[in-house]
Amino acid sequence: MQPIEERLELVRFKVDKTPHIRVNSEACKDCDTTACVYVCPAGLFELLGGEMHFSYEHCFECGTCYVACDRKAIEWNYPRGGWGVSFRAS
Amino acid sequence: MTTGQQFDAIVVGAGPAGSSAALAMARAGLRVALIERGEYAGAKNVSGAALYAPGLLAELLPNYWEEAPVERFLTRRVISLLGQESALSIDFRTDHFAQPPYNGFTILRPKFDRWLADKAQQAGASLITSTVVDDVLYERDQVAGVLCRREQGELYAPVVIAADGANSFLAKKAGLQGEFKAGEMTLGIKEVLRLDAHTIEERFNLTNDQGVATEYVGFATGNVKGGAFLYTNRDTLSIGLVTQIASLAQQRVKPYELLDRFKQHPAVAPLVRDSVPIEYSAHMIPEGGWAMLPKLSRGGLLVVGDAAGFVFAAGIFLEGMNFAIASGLAAAATAQEAHSQGDFSTASMARYRQQLEKSFVLQDLKRFRRAPAFLNNERLLHMYPELLCQAAENVFRSDGRPRRKLGRTIYSTMRGKVALRTLLRDGWQAARALFF
Ligand SMILES: Cc1cc2nc3c(=O)[nH]c(=O)nc-3n(C[C@H](O)[C@H](O)[C@H](O)COP(=O)(O)OP(=O)(O)OC[C@H]3O[C@@H](n4cnc5c(N)ncnc54)[C@H](O)[C@@H]3O)c2cc1C
Numbered sequence: 001m002q003p004i005e006e007r008l009e010l011v012r013f014k015v016d017k018t019p020h021i022r023v024n025s026e027a028c029k030d031c032d033t034t035a036c037v038y039v040c041p042a043g044l045f046e047l048l049g050g051e052m053h054f055s056y057e058h059c060f061e062c063g064t065c066y067v068a069c070d071r072k073a074i075e076w077n078y079p080r081g082g083w084g085v086s087f088r089a090s
Numbered sequence: 091m092t093t094g095q096q097f098d099a100i101v102v103g104a105g106p107a108g109s110s111a112a113l114a115m116a117r118a119g120l121r122v123a124l125i126e127r128g129e130y131a132g133a134k135n136v137s138g139a140a141l142y143a144p145g146l147l148a149e150l151l152p153n154y155w156e157e158a159p160v161e162r163f164l165t166r167r168v169i170s171l172l173g174q175e176s177a178l179s180i181d182f183r184t185d186h187f188a189q190p191p192y193n194g195f196t197i198l199r200p201k202f203d204r205w206l207a208d209k210a211q212q213a214g215a216s217l218i219t220s221t222v223v224d225d226v227l228y229e230r231d232q233v234a235g236v237l238c239r240r241e242q243g244e245l246y247a248p249v250v251i252a253a254d255g256a257n258s259f260l261a262k263k264a265g266l267q268g269e270f271k272a273g274e275m276t277l278g279i280k281e282v283l284r285l286d287a288h289t290i291e292e293r294f295n296l297t298n299d300q301g302v303a304t305e306y307v308g309f310a311t312g313n314v315k316g317g318a319f320l321y322t323n324r325d326t327l328s329i330g331l332v333t334q335i336a337s338l339a340q341q342r343v344k345p346y347e348l349l350d351r352f353k354q355h356p357a358v359a360p361l362v363r364d365s366v367p368i369e370y371s372a373h374m375i376p377e378g379g380w381a382m383l384p385k386l387s388r389g390g391l392l393v394v395g396d397a398a399g400f401v402f403a404a405g406i407f408l409e410g411m412n413f414a415i416a417s418g419l420a421a422a423a424t425a426q427e428a429h430s431q432g433d434f435s436t437a438s439m440a441r442y443r444q445q446l447e448k449s450f451v452l453q454d455l456k457r458f459r460r461a462p463a464f465l466n467n468e469r470l471l472h473m474y475p476e477l478l479c480q481a482a483e484n485v486f487r488s489d490g491r492p493r494r495k496l497g498r499t500i501y502s503t504m505r506g507k508v509a510l511r512t513l514l515r516d517g518w519q520a521a522r523a524l525f526f
Contacts, residue, residue, distance in 0.1 A: 004346055007370040010367060011370060033339060035272070035338075035339035038338055038341075038344055039335055039338045039339055041346065041372035043344060062372045063256065063257045064275075064277045067270045067271075067272050067335055068335050068336070068338075068339050078222050080222065080239065081221040081222045081238075082219065082221075084134075085134065086128065086133040086200075087132070087136065087199070087369065087371050088200050088369060089282045089326070090135075090198060090200060090280060090282055090328075090369050090371040
C-alpha cells in the first residue's frame with residue numbers, strides 16, 4: 001500500500017496561516033464511529049490517545065468529513081479565495 | 091431595479107455549469123460576473139472525466155473540440171464486473187461515436203474548465219478568480235446579489251446563479267437545500283497516471299485519438315458501496331473510485347487503500363503497469379438523484395449543476411458535467427427572459443424548472459429515480475458480480491472431466507448462495523430501476 005503522504009506530495013497546496021476547518025475535539029471524545037478518520041481522502045484525521053487530531057494543510061476541500069460526522073463536530077468552510085488546493089493534472 | 095446594481099447577472103462558480111451559463115448570458119449581451127474561488131477555473135475541480143453529450147456546447151462554440159483541451163474521443167465503453175480475482179466484461183465499440191459532435195470525450199478539469207471560463211470571459215463576462223462568495227444578499231425577500239469574502243465584497247445583480255458545486259452553501263443559505271445525509275453523498279477519488287500515448291493505444295486497443303471509458307462494479311470497492319473507473323487520456327490514465335460516504339464509515343476503510351487494492355486487481359494491474367502517478371485528487375458527488383433534489387429557484391436565484399444535485403449515477407453511468415452544462419444554459423435562458431420582461435420574481439424564476447422538465451436533465455433523473463436505491467443493494471454490488479464471475483469460470487473451465495450443460499453449471503454456482511426469491515426480487519428491482 002502506498003502511504004497517503006506520498007500521494008499528497010503530488011498535489012499543490014497553497015497553505016494559509018489560519019485553518020479553514022475547525023474540529024471541536026471535545027465532541028469527539030466519546031465518539032465511537034470516528035467516521036472522519038476513515039472517510040477523509042487525505043487521511044487528515046487521526047485519533048491519538050483518545051484525542052482527535054486534525055491537520056488542515058493538505059485538505060482537498062471536498063466536504064466529506066462534515067457530511068460523515070454525526071456529532072456535528074466539524075466547523076467547515078472554504079479557505080480564502082486562491083488558497084488551499086490547486087489541482088493541475090486531474 | 092436594485093440600487094447599487096453592478097451586473098445584470100452574477101454566476102458563482104466557474105465549473106461547467108457556471109461557465110456555460112456565463113458564456114450564454116454574455117453572448118446575449120448581459121453584463122455578467124463569473125466568480126470563482128480557485129486561483130483559476132478548474133483548480134478545485136475533479137471528474138473522471140468523460141464529458142458526454144459534448145454537442146450541448148457546440149451551439150455556442152461550434153466545433154470547439156478542435157481547439158479545446160480534449161483528450162480522447164470515446165468510441166469504446168466497457169462495463170466490468172469484478173470478482174475477487176476475476177472479471178466478466180461487456181466491451182462495446184463503435185466508429186459511430188468517432189464523428190462530430192461525438193458521443194463523449196475525456197478531459198482533464200483544470201485544463202478544460204480554464205479553457206471554458208476563458209471563453210465566457212472572451213464573450214464579455216467578468217471572470218473574478220481567487221474569490222470566495224460567502225453569502226447571498228437580499229432586497230426585501232428577493233435575492234439581489236452576493237457577498238464576497240473581501241473588503242466591500244457586495245456585488246449586486248437582479249439574478250444570481252448558484253453554480254457552486256456539490257457543497258452548495260449558497261443553495262443552503264438561501265433556504266433551498268437542507269443538510270446532506272451520508273447515504274446520499276459519495277466521495278470520488280482519483281489518480282492521474284502518466285503513460286505514453288503509444289503504449290495507451292496498444293494496451294487499450296485504440297487508434298489515433300480514440301479512447302475508452304471503463305466502469306467497474308463489484309470487488310472494485312471491496313465491501314464498500316460504490317464503483318470504479320478507468321479512462322484513457324492522451325498520455326495519461328484517469329483511475330478512481332466513487333464510494334458512498336456512509337458505507338465507507340460503516341466498513342471502516344480508507345478510500346485510498348481501496349484504490350491501492352483496486353489497482354492491484356488482476357484485471358486492472360496489467361492496464362496500469364509501468365505508469366507513474368502524477369496527481370491524486372478528491373471531490374464529493376451528490377448521488378441522491380431525484381429524491382434529494384432541492385428547490386431549484388426563488389426570486390432572483392437559480393441553482394444549477396451539482397449545486398442542484400443534477401448527477402445521473404446508475405452504476406454503468408456517471409454523468410454530471412453534461413447535466414451541469416444543460417442546466418447552466420437553461421438558467422441563462424431564464425435570466426435573459428427575466429431581463430427582457432424586467433421580472434425577477436419567484437414566478438419568473440420558476441420558468442427555469444419548467445424548462446428543465448422538458449430537457450433530459452429532469453426527465454432522466456425522474457425516469458431513473460429508483461436507481462439510487464437499487465445501487466444501495468448490497469447483493470447487487472458485491473454478491474452478484476462475484477457469482478457471475480464464478481459462473482463464468484465454471485463454464486469456461488476445461489479440466490478433462492465431463493462437462494455439464496450450461497444451465498446446470500450456472501445453477502450449481504448460484505445454489506446455496508442466493509435464494510431464488512431474493513434473486514427474483516432483485517431482478518425485479520433492477521428491471522424497474524433501469525430497464526422498464
Ligand atoms: C471522481 C469523479 C468522477 C466523475 N466523473 C464524471 C464523468 O466522467 N463524467 C461526468 O459528466 N461527470 C463526472 N463527475 C461529476 C462531475 O464532476 C460534476 O457533476 C460536475 O463537475 C458538476 O459541474 P458544476 O459546474 O455543477 O460543479 P463544479 O464542477 O463542482 O464547479 C463548481 C465551481 O464553483 C466554485 N465554487 C464553489 N463554491 C464557491 C464559492 N462559495 N465562491 C466561489 N466559487 C465557488 C468551485 O471552485 C468550482 O469551480 C465525476 C465526479 C467525480 C468527483
